[in-house]
Amino acid sequence: MAESSIVKVIRCIVCPTGCEIKAIKGADDKVSFDGYTCKRGLEYAEQEFYEPKRILTTTIRVENGFLPLIPVRTDVPILKEKLSEVLKIIAKTKVKTPIKMGDLLIENILDLGANIIASRDLSEP
Numbered sequence: 705m706a707e708s709s710i711v712k713v714i715r716c717i718v719c720p721t722g723c724e725i726k727a728i729k730g731a732d733d734k735v736s737f738d739g740y741t742c743k744r745g746l747e748y749a750e751q752e753f754y755e756p757k758r759i760l761t762t763t764i765r766v767e768n769g770f771l772p773l774i775p776v777r778t779d780v781p782i783l784k785e786k787l788s789e790v791l792k793i794i795a796k797t798k799v800k801t802p803i804k805m806g807d808l809l810i811e812n813i814l815d816l817g818a819n820i821i822a823s824r825d826l827s828e829p
């Protein structure tokens with residue numbers, strides 16, 4: 705009979721305690737989690753194991769700014785597996801100044817329920 709084994713170690717980032725949570729595959733192939741000390745940690749570990757998400761930070765080209773690029777980010781975490789697809793769309797996008805920090809630059813990108821927003825102000829040249 706197969707023994708249980710650790711398939712992933714996840715550092716919980718929900719609070720500063722930073723618990724180390726182990727995803728363990730049992731003999732029945734079911735995954736359980738060990739090492740969390742609260743419900744939020746378990747939820748984080750399940751999300752991170754089954755469907756990891758990240759806030760994407762990058763830059764978008766600017767047509768008429770005093771800088772050629774503006775730093776941007778998603779307003780909510782998006783699926784990790786979609787990051788490169790989202791980056792391709794952003795690479796083809798150009799925006800115009802004036803831009804205020806928090807301005808929505810691409811709405812609901814790839815229908816992921818996330819917007820691309822400006823991370824700083826950028827005025828016209």
Ligand code: SF4
Pocket residue numbers: 716717718719720721722723739740741742743744745746
């Ligand atoms: S499991 Fe709970 S206590 Fe531990 S880091 Fe995550 S949120 Fe904090």
